[in-house]
Amino acid sequence: MAYIEFDHVSKLYGTSEVPVRALNDVSFSVEKGEFCVLLGSSGAGKTTLLNLLGGMDAVTSGSILVDGAEVSALSDRRLVDYRRHDVGFVFQFYNLIPNLTALENIEIAAQLCKNPIDAPTALSLVGLKDRGGHFPAQLSGGEQQRVAIARALAKNPKLLLCDEPTGALDYETGKGILKLLHRLSREHHTTVMIITHNQAIAPMADRIIRIRSGRIQSNERNKAVIPADQIEW
Numbered sequence: 384m385a386y387i388e389f390d391h392v393s394k395l396y397g398t399s400e401v402p403v404r405a406l407n408d409v410s411f412s413v414e415k416g417e418f419c420v421l422l423g424s425s426g427a428g429k430t431t432l433l434n435l436l437g438g439m440d441a442v443t444s445g446s447i448l449v450d451g452a453e454v455s456a457l458s459d460r461r462l463v464d465y466r467r468h469d470v471g472f473v474f475q476f477y478n479l480i481p482n483l484t485a486l487e488n489i490e491i492a493a494q495l496c497k498n499p500i501d502a503p504t505a506l507s508l509v510g511l512k513d514r515g516g517h518f519p520a521q522l523s524g525g526e527q528q529r530v531a532i533a534r535a536l537a538k539n540p541k542l543l544l545c546d547e548p549t550g551a552l553d554y555e556t557g558k559g560i561l562k563l564l565h566r567l568s569r570e571h572h573t574t575v576m577i578i579t580h581n582q583a584i585a586p587m588a589d590r591i592i593r594i595r596s597g598r599i600q601s602n603e604r605n606k607a608v609i610p611a612d613q614i615e616w
């Protein structure tokens with residue numbers, strides 16, 4: 384059995400007579416430890432797919448399995464546990480708490496988890512050991528994103544879901560973040576899913592999934608993975 388399995392998943396929004404079909408009969412699978420890039424243009428359904436996978440929204444039909452558990456059938460209580468313990472999230476705009484230091488931002492997430500990595504170790508993993516006492520406003524965008532990645536990693540998640548993680552960063556900083564995510568996924572055997580409209584990121588992925596108008600166009604294993612610092616856009 385694959386690590387992530389989407390089986391005929393559809394998601395409709397709205398209660399009007401003409402609902403928006405954000406995902407339309409989506410089936411695909413991902414193996415454990417893979418670094419995946421989900422590519423699609425604006426409105427294709429990427430965020431919807433990530434929200435369903437992360438247990439932040441419910442499917443209209445179909446099923447989603449993660450590590451053998453049917454996420455799409457969990458009760459609300461179990462979904463909270465799933466989000467809290469099993470999934471790390473990285474967003475485009477970091478979502479750090481402004482009046483907490485870098486270290487505190489990580490601690491507050493780690494405290495909720497069963498098996499966390501301690502906050503100073505997580506900060507070291509992203510190369511920010513000396514910045515723990517800084518507030519988000521005292522850090523650059525790239526540094527804030529590294530704190531957000533450390534916060535996600537501190538949960539020791541099964542799955543790391545990243546929504547346009549380089550979207551708010553300049554080219555070189557964005558590449559640095561991709562390199563970091565790639566290295567961490569290799570070292571910790573974490574399954575990573577990055578959603579992006581940036582096609583150039585695809586060659587560094589183990590698996591490239593393309594989505595268009597709510598449907599999977601292709602799902603391929605990349606046989607010639609290119610290191611993050613060699614990709615260009």
Ligand SMILES: Nc1ncnc2c1ncn2[C@@H]1O[C@H](COP(=O)(O)OP(=O)(O)OP(=O)(O)O)[C@@H](O)[C@H]1O
Nearest residue numbers: 396397403405423424425426427428429430431432
């Ligand atoms: N809460 C909602 N209510 C109604 N329609 C929605 C809702 N969320 C998303 N949609 C619609 O579902 C479709 C897919 O949206 P989604 O946000 O998943 O796309 P996306 O690929 O992430 O796009 P982007 O790259 O612009 O963020 C779009 O047509 C969008 O307008």
